[in-house]
Amino acid sequence: MPGNDVILVVDNVHATYNHAITALHGVSFELRRGEILALLGANGAGKSTTLKAVSNLLPAERGQTNSGTIRYEGADVSRRKPGDLVRAGLVQVLEGRHCFKSLTVEENLISGGIGRSGRRAEINQDLQRIYDFFPRLAEKRRTLSGLTSGGEQQMTAIGRALMSRPCLLVLDEPSMGLAPLVVQDIFLALKKLNRETGLSILVAEQNSAVALKYADHATVLENGVSVLSGPAAELRQREDVRAFYLGQQASPLLSLLTFMPSPNNSEGAMK
Template sequence: MTTPSGATARSGAATAAPEGESLLSLNNVEVIYDDVILVLRGLSLEVPKGQIVALLGSNGAGKSTTLKAVSGLLPSEHGEVTDGTIVFDGQDITRMDAAQRVRQGMSLCMEGRHVFEHLTIAENLVAGAYTSKHSAEDLDLVYGYFPKLADLRNRVAGYCSGGEQQMLAIGRALMARPTLLMLDEPSLGLAPLLVEEIFGYIRRLNEERGLTVLVIEQNAQVALDVAHHGYIMEQGRIVLEGPARELQENPDVKEFYLGLGEEGGRKSYRDVKHYKRRKRWL
């Protein structure tokens, strides 16, 4: 099924993946917490090498659970993948532990940044290289992209601003030399100008270093501005996908995620009484 803009609505059947060789592939993944709470319901998506893919959705859609499934963090929250497969760089990693996934080339910036507040910026960066021996070149790379971190390298991270901590979280992830960088709500709690700055760094890392990025965001506009391909989640499923530019022009996305509907103002599905458009997806 195709929406007016050309983006593809998902109704359970497999659809065409974004162009390019896949680095990460989720195939009909089901996730359950505490043996009873079903969160992901047959979720499938592709992240091609060298692209930025945005995963969008409202609170409770299952976005963060998706990242935890990919990064291997579900067991720490009594969750598990009960069906489907996760393939990274041609290898099935569904049952691989989190540390091994980092060694395979994954890095995750968690929601809320989670820097080591009692350590300096420089010490935080060194901690990010725990799976491999870091070098001066690794630090130079981070400081080159984030010169503010170089200026503040001896400052204790707990005294840094939210924007500086987000830069630090990304820089710390880069210290592990990832081939896939995953970001969970990098715009959270940041002023609009800082959000643009952070996503500018993400774009540069992709364009200049070919870094593959999977970004989870509620700020659909800024995510789609830098992404090549986008997926939209509802209730643990992918309900809409397509090239980022087509999603930006899709009337459903405009109304429910970009706040550009005819009546104006950002909406959520819970606030909408008429589901005519949404029924095309589900």
């Protein structure tokens, strides 16, 4: 059994859509409390499906977990409704910068506090905290979200999730479609949040370079299977990872598959 320092355990998870299309067939990893774990892989590797399974959102898209277990704070997430998981501190920011575009930035943020039935004083305190981490949102607080930039919309979506006071923040492709400097600002803010508040973060990313720079650990997915896990700093130095995922030179996938964990081993075969 994992110790108290482990907040999330994904153990050999298999998942399908419409009971026919296989999306995951052996995903395993652990996220320790107070750490950032990056879930890496190309488009279609199974990252988004894994995150939706973690938040028990697959049934809303005709998906299902067929085998394996996912435990948040020791409890099976499949037995809890997504709303109950949010109230328990597991909050996901979906891919696509979802905001209420007809509301101002601040109204979007406040909606996150209302969702957890926060009191006015608590909401005001949390708003200031969000503005401290994302100063650009303070500048745009009275602007309709639909009129803000893509980066500001992503910050708004993350800020609204933070207003729910999560213990585990789950992010799906936060860098997608954003300029490199904006991506850096977002990840710097996430790292600052992690360091100053102890927030645990699970982030799925195609941008492996930035994810490995700011994460503590990483797990690589390929075709719905976790093929490699280890400390982010070590993975950054590995030639096979640098070649295949950071694009520094051509490299076959087989070099990664050599390190595929067994179905009963949630850890990769890092040496």
